[in-house]
Amino acid sequence: MTKSKSFLYYLVKPFKHKSTRESQDEELEQIAAQEQKIFKIETLISATKNFHPDNKLGEGGYGPVFKGKLEDGREIAVKKLSQSSKQGKKEFNNEAKLLARVQHRNVVNLLGYCGNPEKLLVYEYVVHESLDKLLFKNKEVLDWKRRYDIIRGVARGLLYLHEDSHDRIIHRDIKASNILLDEKWIPKIADFGMARLYPEDQTHINTRVAGTNGYMAPEYVMHGTLSVKADVYSFGVLILELISGQKNSTFNPDPEYQNLLDWAYKLYKKGKSLEILESKLASSADPDQVSASIQIGLLCTQSDPKQRPTMRNVCIMLTKKPGTLDEPNRPGIPGTRYRRSHRPATSSSTAGTSGASSSHSSTATATATATATNTSTTMAASTTYRSAFVAPHSRSSAAGSSGQGGSHSVPHRNPRGPVYIDSRSDPHGKRPMENQD
Missing domain, CATH: 1.10.510.10 (Transferase(Phosphotransferase) domain 1)
Structure with missing residues (x-):
């Protein structure tokens, strides 16, 4: 199976039939790896100063969101999945899969994903308020x-x-x-x-x-x-x-x-x-x-x-x-x-x-x-x-x-x-x- 076909298979599969949480996590990891969007937890800890409260941007159904800055100077927003959020887990995985290959000037840019030991989504940081x-x-x-x-x-x-x-x-x-x-x-x-x-x-x-x-x-x-x-x-x-x-x-x-x-x-x-x-x-x-x-x-x-x-x-x-x-x-x-x-x-x-x-x-x-x-x-x-x-x-x-x-x-x-x-x-x-x- 070619890389493009493999990616499409793993992207569409969850919407055709239900799968276990473990298989969904594996699919998401493969998507992130194929698109070179995997972030190490150490990188995000450093960028957010260990998720310091001063860098907290908001709190939602998923969990908290933190502002960070990568070593290359890029500002990021890190969405962190709350360990107690069951509904948030479904939405969290859904958002990562859908945005994995979405690239448009008028759609927020998903920079990457971290799945171990915590689930984190990494976005471009948007300066002005919603x-x-x-x-x-x-x-x-x-x-x-x-x-x-x-x-x-x-x-x-x-x-x-x-x-x-x-x-x-x-x-x-x-x-x-x-x-x-x-x-x-x-x-x-x-x-x-x-x-x-x-x-x-x-x-x-x-x-x-x-x-x-x-x-x-x-x-x-x-x-x-x-x-x-x-x-x-x-x-x-x-x-x-x-x-x-x-x-x-x-x-x-x-x-x-x-x-x-x-x-x-x-x-x-x-x-x-x-x-x-x-x-x-x-x-x-x-x-x-x-x-x-x-x-x-x-x-x-x-x-x-x-x-x-x-x-x-x-x-x-x-x-x-x-x-x-x-x-x-x-x-x-x-x-x-x-x-x-x-x-x-x-x-x-x-x-x-x-x-x-x-x-x-x-x-x-x-x-x-x-x-x-x-x-x-x-x-x-x-x-x-x-x-x-x-x-x-x-x-x-x-x-x-x-x-x-x-x-x-x-x-x-x-x-x-x-x-x-x-x-x-x-x-x-x-x-x-x-x-x-």
């Missing part, structure tokens, strides 16, 4: 240009994971606290503990629900139907949070609106979409960029996953004017169902553009059949801490979605619904989550 800290607490540093660059950078990172990496990956937990910003303010997608490999020949997979309140797509929360369109939905929520400076899970300005998405959609339909923009950004913002971003955010969060664009089409749409984009339908909200009504097909505004596809899918019309809101009462609060790797309207033709996501059939309902067994924080932000598959 996006949630800056977006919701220290807003002054994020002007419109930086926010728009973050939107475009995260879109490129997701496109890479969905279509251009060695194996298609669904992140499953795209949110502000899992976006890190480096010294040049370049966004990097982090925390792959819940990510899943996505078979090329399937439109969706069924899995237990695990994610973060306010970011999960309704078809995933209600039925466990997971596709790349679940990441697209989360990305749409992130766009609207970046524009408004508001957090979807805590948004409650008026009883008239169910959440941030509902508020943004109703303002959009009234022709007042620019009122969504955080007031302090008015002087620095480009109105066309804001309008287009709002429309894209609403397109990404549509109720019907087949109506949402792919990340390739999102990247294309970010280069276009708002008047050339499709008209979004009502956003999907967990606890509501949707029905599909047909409308005449229109040619895609991105037709003829490399990588784009025409949109001939039907309109999704949201009809509320439940009073559930996007806030789950079963979620326990997690403690807060510093982020892990940081320092102290007109209808026109659409950039349509391809058939990669969504399914016409509705899988069996999880009888327990979106219930979270564990409520832990991870080193990138709060994340209530259920036991992994």
Whole structure:
């Protein structure tokens, strides 16, 4: 077996069938060895000054994360697995396997792994705080240009994971606290503990629900139907949070609106979409960029996953004017169902553009059949801490979605619904989550 085939075998094998802890550890060791990513424990002890408390960056479901500096001058963040963390062990191994060959400017870089005598993941050290800290607490540093660059950078990172990496990956937990910003303010997608490999020949997979309140797509929360369109939905929520400076899970300005998405959609339909923009950004913002971003955010969060664009089409749409984009339908909200009504097909505004596809899918019309809101009462609060790797309207033709996501059939309902067994924080932000598959 050649080196490349051997690596692929060991990377994919754990997702095809369950294996023992011992065999998983052996597979991870082989991946690290083949990619020359093994660190000796002595090296990491020296880099972190024996994991001194002064170098501690955060504490999460895995365990603590420490800042360090290698002999060659590189600054690193070392994620240390807690000996008492059973759930963390699954996520820890999952993240190492998935990131072993992932290399992209907008994805956090896994430098290596140490498996003896302790389990340690070694990452590049990202200087600025995670996006949630800056977006919701220290807003002054994020002007419109930086926010728009973050939107475009995260879109490129997701496109890479969905279509251009060695194996298609669904992140499953795209949110502000899992976006890190480096010294040049370049966004990097982090925390792959819940990510899943996505078979090329399937439109969706069924899995237990695990994610973060306010970011999960309704078809995933209600039925466990997971596709790349679940990441697209989360990305749409992130766009609207970046524009408004508001957090979807805590948004409650008026009883008239169910959440941030509902508020943004109703303002959009009234022709007042620019009122969504955080007031302090008015002087620095480009109105066309804001309008287009709002429309894209609403397109990404549509109720019907087949109506949402792919990340390739999102990247294309970010280069276009708002008047050339499709008209979004009502956003999907967990606890509501949707029905599909047909409308005449229109040619895609991105037709003829490399990588784009025409949109001939039907309109999704949201009809509320439940009073559930996007806030789950079963979620326990997690403690807060510093982020892990940081320092102290007109209808026109659409950039349509391809058939990669969504399914016409509705899988069996999880009888327990979106219930979270564990409520832990991870080193990138709060994340209530259920036991992994």
